[in-house]
Amino acid sequence: MTKYIKKSKEDKKxxxxxxxxxxxxGVKEVFTSENYLNYLKFxxxxxxxSFNNVIMILMQYPIASRVASFKTWNKLGLKVKKGSKGIKVLVPIPYSYIKEEAVTDEFNQVKYDRDGNKVIEQTEVKGLTFRLGNVFxxxxxxGEIPSxxxxLKDNPKGLDKAIESLIASSDVPINYDDTLNSNTAYGYYDLNEKAIYIRPDLNSMHMFKTLIHEKAHSMLHNKDxxxxxxxxxxxxxxSTAFVVCNCxxxxxxxxSFGxxxxxxxxKDLKELKVSLKVIADTSNEILNWIEETTELRGVDNNLNNMKEVI
Structure with a gap:
């Protein structure tokens, strides 16, 4: 057996x-690839x-990742599958009109012109109203979609057992969803049920990464x-899933990079840079849960196997 040496806080940091x-x-390198140019164009x-629309979308269709109108999908050369149910969103409808008001002086008295008519000022009023629309x-x-x-195809020895332990110990329910497949999603966090769902036919490495990804969502992101x-x-x-897995x-x-x-x-990675502390804190919390629940431990150097405590 390999002896597991507990790391100091400084070493962990x-x-x-x-x-x-x-x-x-690694993410920056993706931006220089030809695949990224095709992806970006698409x-x-x-x-x-908006945030409210995102919540509406995820509450109706938890596995949603990229949505667009029927018209937009057609424009991109893709067809909405027959029988697909539309996802309701609020569609902003801009409006404007000309408002006429009498001009007043500093004493709030209405002004009149030389002919005795009220001096009228016209202003354009702009606003938004909303109606329900459908997206898919x-x-x-x-159709063919750039990716x-x-x-992930690996099946590290013993990782299945660790996944079972994490599912059993999670304070957020973790379930398998047999309806998920290669055309839908690897997993999702259901905002209504406050539960995690994972595609059951994944190799253990991708299942583990997905579990951590959705666990992070359950900790950081909800409808409230x-x-x-x-x-x-x-x-x-x-990013949390990448950090935890690498640790x-x-x-x-x-x-993860793609x-x-x-x-x-x-390319300035704004979303990543403003989230570094959140990612580090969440990763540490999840790593503590994993170490308390399974035999998985942080690794030393580049040794890609599990450490066992003796």
Whole structure:
């Protein structure tokens, strides 16, 4: 057996800082790839939704990731699958009209012109009203869609057992959803039920990473919080999953770098930079839960196996 040596707080912080630096550098490299240019061209045509609309979308369709109108999908050369149910959103309708008011003086007395008529001032009033509209998620359409991510295929020895222990011990219910597949999602956090759902046919490495991603969502993002944009929330969740996995000796860069790049508005990684403390604190909390619940331990150097306590 390999002896597990508990790390000091200083060593843990150095390791965390190095992993986060690797994360930032890895995501930056994605931005220089040809795949990113194709991806950017495709998704630059999507609309950014308000916080309230994002909550509406996720409460109706928890696995939603990218949504657009029927018309937009057609414009992109993709077809909404027959029988797909629309997701309701609030569509802003701008309006304007000319308002006429009598001009008053400093004593609030109405002014008159030389002919004895009231002096009238016209101003344009602008505003917004809303109506319900339908959008459809990317999982509800057919056609070739650019992607920056690759499913993780590894099955590290013993990781299945660790996943079972985490599912059994989680304060947030974690369930398998048999309806999820390669055309939908790997997992999701249900805002209504406050429960995590994971695709059951994933290899253990991707299942573990997905569990951590959704666990981070359950800790940081719910319908009662509006601190973060959808982009920030996704970057925080996947960055946490990357950090936790790397601290345990598992490399998820093949998936995580592209995923984080896809949710970053531009190459300055604003969403990641403003979230570094949140990511570090959440990662530490999840790592403590994993170490208390399973035999998984933080790794020394680049040893990619599990440590056992003797």
């Amino acid at each position: 150095k390791e965390m800082d190095q992993i986060i630096e690797n994360l930032q550098n 998704f630059s045509q999507f609309h950014n939704y 998620d990317i999982s509800q359409v057919e 920056l991510i690759n499913e 919080q509006n601190k973060y944009t959808r982009e920030e929330a996704e970057v925080q969740a996947e 345990l000796g598992f490399d998820t860069s093949e998936y 995923y984080i790049a896809s949710w970053s508005e531009n």
